Amino acid sequence: MNADLSASQRLSTLRAMAERDLDILVIGGGITGAGVALDAASRGYRVGLVEQADFASGTSGRSTKLVHGGIRYLPQLDFSLVREALVERARLVANAPHLVRPLPFLVPFYQGLRRPLGIRLPSPGQPLLPLAMNMGLWLYDRLAGRMVLMRHRPVSVAEALHLFPHLRRDGLRRASLYYDAQTDDARLTVAVLRTAAAHGALCINYARATALVREGGRVSGVEVQDQVSGERLRVRARWVVNATGVWAGEVARLAGAGGAIELTLSKGVHLVLPRELVGLGDAALVLPETEDGRLAFVVPWEGRAILGTTDTPYAGSMEDPPVTDDDVAYLLRHARRFLHVELEPGDLVAAYAGLRPLVSSGGRSADISRRHAVVRHEPGFVSIIGGKLTTYRQMAQDVVDLVAREDGTSADGSVRAVGPCRTARLPLVGAQSxxxxxxxxxxxxxxxxxxxxxxxxxxxxxxxxxxxxxxxxxxxxxxxxxxxxxxxxxxxxxxxxxxxxxxxxxxxxxxxxxxxxxxxxxxxxxxxxxxxxxxxxxxxxxxxxxxxxxxxxxxxxxxxx
Missing domain, CATH: 1.10.8.870 (Alpha-glycerophosphate oxidase, cap domain)
Incomplete structure (x- = not known):
């Protein structure tokens, strides 16, 4: 089938959704919604997707551009989350090698760090820091198993300074090099959507879901308004999936189910800097400690350097989270701590902020797990919340698996037989040949x-x-x-x-x-x-x-x- 998402055919695509009884209608055109559309369409479901703004215009276009297991979750002992993300990392590298590529990360070990990689060490344990950090990286590789990209290795001070000439030398004891992967988040999202379209999904941006439709005691569709023409249409579907990220609570409230979703919003700010200013080559740098006990990165991307990210609770407008002077000062202060470069706000090329929708559990946003949850509100309506870009495919599989289980127990003879999940080994558009x-x-x-x-x-x-x-x-x-x-x-x-x-x-x-x-x-x-x-x-x-x-x-x- 045709994988193209035609701008000139937007409205006709929406009308085609309205004229056709869908199996699944996805609300949300970020990476999670795109993943659900692809998983469902590739199994044989009739699928539609609507996004209120542009594809990937929210969180999915504002990340650190990394596909990673998350070494900072190791001190939290969340090994299953790390394992899941590492498996998904390898699948993405295989399924989209043009968009997702391995990237080396240098972790410097400095004398006097109090909470390196988020690990709390008492003063008597400071001499064991290099051993503890190397054990963590060894575990990171082990959790990846046979899907490891490349194994970590120790790096001398001389090699570390060769890789990063502006790295501060005072207190630098040694370093390690480990591997994760990098992507263009917005382009990845569009590639997933186009692959879904190639399997028959109807996907449209600038189409807002304004109300849910009920028939026979279950949700049976959505009222949609085209944000360009103003036209309103009713799209019928046996299942409606709420994959709207930080807007999940608002969409759930369309069904009176808002109380079933509790999200903590965390703001992540990134600064774009001249690559040559920070002396960045082909490897990324881990800033091993921040004052709030988390990590930050300096990442090479498209000829620039991305410095990020913050992780702070947020309660403002979800449409346009601001980059404040305090956000900029925080990131530059920590970069100057480990780089011998006097970075100032005037050095910035650009800056952007995104919001992470975390499944609420109390405590600091930096400590809340990036796990996802599938919430079945009522017959025909389900939400997928939480998670992270790296695990979008598994999140989508969990949603469609739930739909398939419930369809399997349905007495409705009209339910179509579908196959198992195919996306673990399904190349995305552009990965062919x-x-x-x-x-x-x-x-x-x-x-x-x-x-x-x-x-x-x-x-x-x-x-x-x-x-x-x-x-x-x-x-x-x-x-x-x-x-x-x-x-x-x-x-x-x-x-x-x-x-x-x-x-x-x-x-x-x-x-x-x-x-x-x-x-x-x-x-x-x-x-x-x-x-x-x-x-x-x-x-x-x-x-x-x-x-x-x-x-x-x-x-x-x-x-x-």
Whole structure:
């Protein structure tokens, strides 16, 4: 089936949902909802998905860009959570190698740390710190079992300083190198959605669920309003899945079930810095201790460095969580503690904040487990809450397994027979035929692209890079950068218009191209080029382009310094 999410077919996709009795309607177009749609569609269910804003516009586009087991959960003795995440990490690397790749992490051991990696050691135990930390990393590898990416190894002070020339030397005793993985969270979400579409799922953004429909003592569908046209439609479904993350309580209240969901919201802030300023190469750095006993990271990503994250309770607007001066000061203060660089707020390229929906258990948000929970509110209505990006596939499987069990006990002869979960070994869009990828790079170079640009396109699009090259073949002007010193070309905009359902300029700049995050200072010129390409590809009316430029300037959710 066709995996494309067509922006020009948005409304017709919603109308098709309304004309067809679905098995499962998913509310929420973040990574969790995308995972549920894929799991269900790949088993044979008739699936629809609606998202009130853009895909991955909430938490799923605002993470640290890591796919990881979570070494900080080891001191909490949450071994089963770490094991589950490590297994899912390996599956993602296998199923989406163009989007999820192994990344080395350096952990420096400093004399005098009080709570390294969150481990509380009494003063007499300080000499045992290197042993304790290495034992933790050994356990991390052991929990991964045969799905380990690469095993950790000790690193000398000299090698640590070679990897990170700006690392502080005072008190540095030794270091270790371990491996997790990295991704582009928003692009991963869209890839999962497109894979669901390839299995027959109908997915649409900017469509808000306004009410639940009941028939015969169970939830049987959703009233949906298209946020672009204003059109209201009723979508019928035997099951409605609430996968809305931080909005899960609000959606549950549509069924009068809000009391069954208790979430603690935690704000995570990330700072984007020039990579060369912090001396970052191809490895990430673990800041081994913070004043509140958690970890922070400095991660190389798309030519920049991401410093994050905070973990603080949050009770403000869920639409646009702010990056405060205190958030910036906290992260820069801890980076300066371990890096011999006088980082200041003026050094920031950009900053962004996201909210984590944690299953409430009392205590500090930093101590609350990242486990997920499936809540069955009433017949036909279920919520998936909590969890983390790395374990989205397992979360989705748990939801669809519940639906399959309940369908199996139903006397309704209309229930369709479906197969078992298939997603553990299901490649995502772009992961097909990896053996052909070197040839795609060679074709790109022959078409006049630089080897660096060709490699970046492959890392973003995988086998879909062939479609990018076809666009350039038809229109060579699409090989040009969107603006000087901007690492994106016109063909990426046209491709995204055809297959990823961008509605607004912000969707393209923030989540499809990531330019608002990577190059905000060059954004004005790039934004105008992007808007012009979108106007042509999506056949915008004459005044739409300027309106979109103004909307983007006024409302971009990524903060530039």
């Amino acid at each position: 990896p053996g052909s990828w070197p040839m795609l790079v060679r074709d790109a170079v022959r078409a006049g692209l630089s080897p660096e640009l060709a490699g970046r396109l492959l890392r973003r699009y995988g086998s879909e890079m062939e479609r990018i090259l076809a666009l350039i073949h038809d229109d060579p002007s699409l090989a040009q950068p969107l603006a000087p010193d901007v690492p994106c070309i016109g063909a990426e905009v046209v491709y995204a218009c055809h297959v990823t359902m961008p509605v607004h300029l912000e969707d393209m700049m923030v989540r499809r191209l990531r330019l608002a995050l990577l190059e905000p200072r060059a954004g004005e010129q790039a934004a105008r080029s992007v808007a012009a390409l979108m106007a042509r590809a999506l056949e915008w009316p004459a005044d739409r382009m300027e309106a979109e430029l103004e909307r983007y300037r006024a409302g971009s959710r990524v903060a530039a310094p």
